[in-house]
Amino acid sequence: MNGNRGSDMSGLGGPQPSGPSGHGSFAPGPGGQTPTGGQPTFGPQQPPGNQPAWTGQPGYGGQPPFGGQPPYPGQPDFGGPPPQQAPKSSKTLVIVLIAILGVLVLAVIGVFAAILIAGSSSAATAYEKCSELVPESTAATLSADERSIFYSSGSTPYSEDFQMLDCLLETTGAPSAVDSRMGHTRALDGTQDAEWDRWSAFWTYHPDAGLDVTFTAE
Numbered sequence: 474m475n476g477n478r479g480s481d482m483s484g485l486g487g488p489q490p491s492g493p494s495g496h497g498s499f500a501p502g503p504g505g506q507t508p509t510g511g512q513p514t515f516g517p518q519q520p521p522g523n524q525p526a527w528t529g530q531p532g533y534g535g536q537p538p539f540g541g542q543p544p545y546p547g548q549p550d551f552g553g554p555p556p557q558q559a560p561k562s563s564k565t566l567v568i569v570l571i572a573i574l575g576v577l578v579l580a581v582i583g584v585f586a587a588i589l590i591a592g593s594s595s596a597a598t599a600y601e602k603c604s605e606l607v608p609e610s611t612a613a614t615l616s617a618d619e620r621s622i623f624y625s626s627g628s629t630p631y632s633e634d635f636q637m638l639d640c641l642l643e644t645t646g647a648p649s650a651v652d653s654r655m656g657h658t659r660a661l662d663g664t665q666d667a668e669w670d671r672w673s674a675f676w677t678y679h680p681d682a683g684l685d686v687t688f689t690a691e
Contacts, residue, residue, distance in 0.1 A: 595645075595672075596615065596621060596622055597619045599622060599688070603641055606636075607633050607637045610634050610637040612624055612627070612630070612637045612638070613641065620690050621690070622688040623686075623687055624637065624684075624688070625683065625686075626685075627683045628681055638655075639652075645688055646672065647672065648669055651667045654667065655686065658678040663677070664677050665677070671691045672688060672691065673688075673689050
């Protein structure tokens with residue numbers, strides 16, 4: 474038995490020395506040499522510089538390396554916090570406020586347009602009515618924007634000119650007090666004015682020019 478064992482071991486280069494405490498074995502290095510220092514090796518070793526790349530598997534203790542973040546692009550995420558997004562409620566509020574502002578602007582524009590249309594329609598209607606009732610008079614004229622009526626009696630007014638003034642006062646709905654003030658205005662009184670319903674008027678009187686009145690539809 475001993476002879477056979479010796480012959481078997483001699484075929485493998487002689488008996489292999491045991492490591493400390495009988496553990497491990499000396500793995501021959503290049504050319505049959507043992508590693509530097511005669512230290513035992515435990516299984517095959519990867520040469521330096523040929524370490525396998527990280528494959529996304531957890532590191533020591535089941536934790537991912539580098540603080541839980543994948544070290545290379547394209548590696549799976551490990552449950553980091555999702556990116557912050559603006560609250561949808563604030564966006565909705567901004568949209569609602571813009572819509573309300575747009576509606577208010579349109580409403581204001583509509584009101585002004587209605588006032589302008591109503592004013593021009595009222596002045597034009599009053600002028601046309603009185604021109605038909607007193608066609609002989611040329612004391613009244615309609616403004617270009619059709620919102621005002623200009624009346625001028627002249628220094629020597631005719632009866633039809635007074636009829637035109639009475640028609641304008643009646644058609645615009647002027648109170649009798651306004652009619653009375655116009656009839657008693659003197660040159661030294663300067664410019665007089667009055668407002669009623671949706672109309673306003675201002676007038677002056679001078680013996681050389683007569684009575685000048687401007688009716689404006691508001």
